[in-house]
Amino acid sequence: MKRARAEVLSVRRLGAYHAITLVAPEIAERARPGQFISVAVPPGRAYLLRRPFWVHAASRRGGWAGTFEFAFDVRGPGTAWLARRPSHTSLDVIGPLGRAFAYPRRLRTCLLVGEGHGAAALQFLAEELRARGRRVDMLIGGATLEEVFKPIEAKRLSTNLAIVTRDGSLGDRGRVIDVLEERAARWGTEVVYAAGPRDVLRGVARFCRERRIPAQVALEERMGCGTGLCFGCAVPVARTDGTGFDHLRACVEGPVFNAARIVWDRWGGTEDAPAAPLSAG
Amino acid sequence: MPRPLPVDLGGLALRSPIVVASGCAGTGKEVGPLLEPAGVGALVSRSITLAPRIGSAGPRVAETPSGLLWSVGLQNPGVAAFVEEELPRLVRTGVPVIVSVTGGSLEEFVAVTSRVHVAPGVVAIEAHLDRPDEELDRPSFCARPERAAEVAGAVARMSRLPVFAKLPCLLPDLGDAARSCVRAGVHGLTVAGGLPAMGVDAERGRPALGSVAGWLSGPAIRPVALRAVFDVARAVPGVPLMGGGGVTTGPEAAELLLAGAWAVQVGTATLVDPGAPARIAEGVAAYLGAHGVSSPADLRGGLRTGDGP
Numbered sequence: 001m002k003r004a005r006a007e008v009l010s011v012r013r014l015g016a017y018h019a020i021t022l023v024a025p026e027i028a029e030r031a032r033p034g035q036f037i038s039v040a041v042p043p044g045r046a047y048l049l050r051r052p053f054w055v056h057a058a059s060r061r062g063g064w065a066g067t068f069e070f071a072f073d074v075r076g077p078g079t080a081w082l083a084r085r086p087s088h089t090s091l092d093v094i095g096p097l098g099r100a101f102a103y104p105r106r107l108r109t110c111l112l113v114g115e116g117h118g119a120a121a122l123q124f125l126a127e128e129l130r131a132r133g134r135r136v137d138m139l140i141g142g143a144t145l146e147e148v149f150k151p152i153e154a155k156r157l158s159t160n161l162a163i164v165t166r167d168g169s170l171g172d173r174g175r176v177i178d179v180l181e182e183r184a185a186r187w188g189t190e191v192v193y194a195a196g197p198r199d200v201l202r203g204v205a206r207f208c209r210e211r212r213i214p215a216q217v218a219l220e221e222r223m224g225c226g227t228g229l230c231f232g233c234a235v236p237v238a239r240t241d242g243t244g245f246d247h248l249r250a251c252v253e254g255p256v257f258n259a260a261r262i263v264w265d266r267w268g269g270t271e272d273a274p275a276a277p278l279s280a281g
Numbered sequence: 282m283p284r285p286l287p288v289d290l291g292g293l294a295l296r297s298p299i300v301v302a303s304g305c306a307g308t309g310k311e312v313g314p315l316l317e318p319a320g321v322g323a324l325v326s327r328s329i330t331l332a333p334r335i336g337s338a339g340p341r342v343a344e345t346p347s348g349l350l351w352s353v354g355l356q357n358p359g360v361a362a363f364v365e366e367e368l369p370r371l372v373r374t375g376v377p378v379i380v381s382v383t384g385g386s387l388e389e390f391v392a393v394t395s396r397v398h399v400a401p402g403v404v405a406i407e408a409h410l411d412r413p414d415e416e417l418d419r420p421s422f423c424a425r426p427e428r429a430a431e432v433a434g435a436v437a438r439m440s441r442l443p444v445f446a447k448l449p450c451l452l453p454d455l456g457d458a459a460r461s462c463v464r465a466g467v468h469g470l471t472v473a474g475g476l477p478a479m480g481v482d483a484e485r486g487r488p489a490l491g492s493v494a495g496w497l498s499g500p501a502i503r504p505v506a507l508r509a510v511f512d513v514a515r516a517v518p519g520v521p522l523m524g525g526g527g528v529t530t531g532p533e534a535a536e537l538l539l540a541g542a543w544a545v546q547v548g549t550a551t552l553v554d555p556g557a558p559a560r561i562a563e564g565v566a567a568y569l570g571a572h573g574v575s576s577p578a579d580l581r582g583g584l585r586t587g588d589g590p
Contacts, residue, residue, distance in 0.1 A: 003315055003556070040553065045347045045500045045529075048553050092554075094315070224342040224349060225552035228311035230304065231327070231353045232342035232552075247336050247356055252311060268339035268491040 001097055001227065002026040005090045009067060011083060016146040017071045017117055018083045019056075020091075025066030027095045031058040033125035034195075034218050034256040037070060037095030038226035041078035051078050052226045052251070054195070054218070055096060056120035056150075057127070071120045071149070097226055098255045101125050101216055103132055107190040110134050111183070112158075113204055115141045115176050118196030119149035121218045125193055126157035135159050137187045141176040145169040160187050177203035189213060194259070196220075198267070205259035215259035221250040228252035236263040286566055288322065288577050290469060290521035290543050293405055293443050295322035295377065298577040299534060299562040302473060302525050302548030303328055303381040303407065303447075304353065309370030312555040318375040320559025322544060326363075326371060328381040328409045329397065331389045333359035338491035343480045347527075348502065349549050350480045352495035355383065355412070360396045372402030379405040381447070385415035387432050391439050398440040407471055408436045411449040423448060426458040434465025443468035443521075450502070450509035450526060451476055456516030463517050470517065472509045473525030473546045476502050499549040503527030507540050514541020514582055529557065531564015538565075538580040 006024035013019075027037060038050035053070035060066075074083050085091065104110065110129050112122040119140045126136045138158040142148040143166045151170065155161055162183050163171030172179060177200055184192070184207070194204040195218040208215035224232030234247035235254055238261045245263045248254065288298045301316075301324035308327075336356025343350040358367060371378045380397045384390040394406060410422040410429050423429045433446035446462040448455060450472060459470050475496025480489025489495075506526020514522055524537045525546030534545040550557040565577060574580060 001312070001315065047344065048347070048349060048499055048549065049342075049344050050553060094555075222340045222342055224351065225305075225555075227307070227315075227552075227555060229307040229555070230342070230351070230552050231336065231356050232351060234336060234339045234341055234353075234356070236338075245335070247339075266338060 001094055002030070003092070003094045006093045007090050008085050008087055010087055011085055014071055014150060015148065016142075016144070017073050017149065018079075019069050019071040020082065020085065021067050021069045022091060022093060023067050024093060027093065028058045028066050028068040029060055031055045031068055031096040032100030033128050034101035034121055035096040035098050036226070036255065037068075037093050038097060038223075039082065040092035042081045047078050049224065050094070050226055051082070052097070052223050054117075054121040056123045058124065071117060073117060094227065098251055099253065101193055101218070101256050103129065104134065104191050104214075107214070108134055109137070109188050109190040111137045111139060111187065111189040111192050113139045113176055113180060113192060113194040113196070113200070114149065115196035115200045116143070116147055117149060118200070118218070118220065119154070121195040122193060123150060123153055123157065126154075130157065137161070137183070137189065139164075139176050139180060139183055141165060141171070141174075143167065176200060180204065180207055184211070184213070191215070192259075194218070201259070202264045205262060205264065209260055216256050217259045217262070219250050219255045219257060221255070223251055226251045236266040237261050238263055286562060286569075286577055288544055290523075291443070293468070293521070295544060297322035297562040298538065298544040298565060299558045300325060300379070300523060300544050300546045301376070301551050301558050302546040303409065305548040305551045306371070308367045309372075309374050315555040316374065316376070317556050317559035320562045321376045322562070323377040323379050323404060324371065324374070325379045325381050325407055325546065326368070327357055328355050328383040329357050329360050329363045329393055330355060330384055331360055331392050333357065333362065340489065340491055343489040345480060345497065346501065348497050348499040349552070350478055350489060350495050350497055351475065352490045352492040354492060360393045364396055364400050368400055368402070377404040378402055379407050379445070381407045381409050382436065383409040383412055385413060387416065387435055390432050391435050394436045394439045398442045403442060405443045405445060405468070406436060406440050407445045407447050408433050408467075409447050411447070411474060421449075423452055423458060426454065426461040429458050430461035430465035433462040433467050437466040437468065445469045445471045445521070445523060447471040447474065448513070449474050449476075450505050455509055456512050459513045459516045459520075463520050469521030469523065469543075470513060471523040471525070471546065472513050473506065473523065473548070476505060498527070500527040500529060503533065507536060510537055510542050511540040511584070518582075528561065531561050531566070531568050534561050534565050535568045535580060538577055539582070539584045541582040541584075543578070543581060
């Protein structure tokens with residue numbers, strides 16, 4: 001992990017979300033899909049904790065080399081402050097943090113399932129999987145059209161794409177979980193990657209366990225430090241010897257976990273879409 | 282190089298008066314150079330029990346105005362795995378290590394201490410006393426001063442290293458507990474730690490923390506810590522005292538030194554910024570320079586009260 005005073009290149013709207021592009025070559029160079037960064041929010045005492053966000057794009061080559069992007073929805077004073085950052089100011093950023101998604105060694109047909117801002121973690125993954133010659137299908141959703149994360153980008157990145165919204169304003173009406181079985185069967189899915197609220201991840205894990213499809217999930221859990229110091233972001237993960245579970249830290253041992261090893265009944269987790277990616281806003 | 286600010290805690294020499302508080306230092310492999318080890322006097326390990334503990338269910342943290350609400354439930358690998366794997370890594374960070382020992386019984390405190398005090402690289406022991414006394418079925422070893430002293434004294438007799446008894450800021454008679462522990466033979470005291478607290482998520486009708494009850498840390502508790510440190514420093518003058526609670530800047534650390542602390546523990550600020558302890562130490566150096574004071578020890582208890590100059 002690196003720490004940087006990163007220059008804000010731009011802050012822009014992405015549907016319901018805001019996206020910030022930062023100049024931070026050491027972080028952009030190292031970031032992998034599934035990893036996150038943490039950003040300090042306004043100097044002062046009222047809101048202390050750094051806010052964690054998925055990295056959804058990182059440029060290592062070309063005109064944008066050394067930049068990366070993260071997205072969030074404004075739900076609290078920290079994210080509201082971030083959304084107002086003028087270009088060319090700087091942010092105190094630590095990253096990349098956490099364990100990235102593992103790429104499949106053999107399997108070729110990947111389905112990326114995301115809902116809400118969680119889908120941000122998958123955009124970067126789609127790029128990297130394609131670069132490794134894997135087929136990428138995507139199933140993304142949100143409450144409304146505005147909450148579907150970068151649908152045009154998803155179209156560009158995927159061989160097959162399904163979009164669902166709870167209100168039916170884009171794609172089919174429903175939740176991603178409602179159409180997972182049918183799409184996975186139709187597309188011949190061999191491996192699943194998922195990100196989003198707890199109920200989505202849990203549904204993905206159950207489906208994949210039944211079908212014996214390997215699945216990795218990128219979790220959102222409330223974090224204290226994001227760097228592994230405080231043991232605040234505990235996720236119950238089954239021991240490999242079958243003797244129960246341990247609490248692993250989402251920030252260093254995750255946020256990507258093997259879906260089959262999460263003890264879902266014991267994960268307090270974030271009940272539903274949290275205020276900001278991984279954090280309290 | 283940061284300016285050295287040596288302090289002497291009754292024979293325990295530290296290069297800086299700023300110490301990373303228990304539960305905020307990780308396991309030695311997390312933040313690496315971001316901790317800026319050269320500026321840090323010592324780190325206190327997470328609290329270690331005899332057997333491994335998986336800790337409490339999440340959520341374990343919640344943000345409150347100027348504070349961090351938390352409950353980790355003493356998650357730790359148990360003393361054997363700690364000494365084998367985690368402690369050597371903590372020692373390799375280059376920051377002197379104080380090990381926090383705890384237990385549910387006097388026997389457990391002593392057993393953990395017996396494994397830790399001979400381990401290479403440890404400079405002191407901190408006995409974390411504010412946790413349930415399972416032996417006497419009381420909410421805390423600190424519920425009665427004589428019980429806190431009994432346990433702290435047993436740890437002190439077992440240990441070849443200096444032992445600091447860690448007491449919470451909120452006790453009916455903190456000074457009495459401090460005096461009892463000192464009489465029982467501890468080298469020094471730590472007065473720090475979260476205040477009992479909880480949070481409620483009204484939207485979901487649920488407690489904010491998985492364990493329901495938790496602790497409040499961060500700037501919100503600093504005035505409480507100041508009062509506690511001031512009271513203990515007056516109760517046991519001349520006894521090494523580490524104080525902590527919500528410190529995020531050099532001048533705030535100086536406040537605790539003026540109130541009577543010999544060294545200052547920094548917890549929540551380290552979680553927000555792993556470089557905070559070193560930065561706070563630099564802030565203390567700047568404060569000393571600006572006030573024409575040569576050493577942190579010269580601030581100790583220098584609070585001008587009553588009719589003083």
